[in-house]
Amino acid sequence: MLNDDLTTRARAVGALLRERGETVAVAEGSAGGLISASLLSVPGASAYYLGGAVVYTRQASRAWMSGAVDTPPGMRGATEVFATYLARSCRLKVEATWGIGEAGAAGPPNPYGDPAGHCWVAVAGPAEAARHLLTGIDDREENMVAFAVGALQLLLDTLTA
Numbered sequence: 647m648l649n650d651d652l653t654t655r656a657r658a659v660g661a662l663l664r665e666r667g668e669t670v671a672v673a674e675g676s677a678g679g680l681i682s683a684s685l686l687s688v689p690g691a692s693a694y695y696l697g698g699a700v701v702y703t704r705q706a707s708r709a710w711m712s713g714a715v716d717t718p719p720g721m722r723g724a725t726e727v728f729a730t731y732l733a734r735s736c737r738l739k740v741e742a743t744w745g746i747g748e749a750g751a752a753g754p755p756n757p758y759g760d761p762a763g764h765c766w767v768a769v770a771g772p773a774e775a776a777r778h779l780l781t782g783i784d785d786r787e788e789n790m791v792a793f794a795v796g797a798l799q800l801l802l803d804t805l806t807a
Contacts, residue, residue: 672698
């Protein structure tokens with residue numbers, strides 16, 4: 647499922663992180679590991695990629711993300727708050743410079759009523775940012791790729807701001 651959009655962004659992110667001597671961790675849900683896979687597809691990724699987790703369920707969130715930062719009250723999946731929580735948590739868990747968080751509904755709509763193609767991506771580190779993505783499509787695989795592209799683009803935008 648890796649495509650040119652993912653590879654191009656992953657290479658750009660990797661080059662900037664190596665140049666700056668910085669690292670990244672990833673906590674993703676509906677992208678299903680594509681953010682991590684994209685970053686790891688770049689030769690030399692071990693210089694900047696510290697680890698990642700697919701946080702697809704509440705159980706996974708509790709097991710792998712809890713304890714690093716306070717859990718916001720009333721937090722639910724597929725929101726800006728949750729994506730930011732994931733970014734902050736994974737960053738601190740592995741002591742990375744940057745964390746990427748992604749949470750959404752690739753398709754079908756999620757249990758919260760969010761439509762297919764709805765996603766929040768966030769980055770946390772020396773700066774923080776979040777972005778809402780809404781593809782308007784029902785294709786699960788296309789949405790997963792779009793979410794991964796969006797997450798990498800957000801980190802790239804934040805690194806070059």
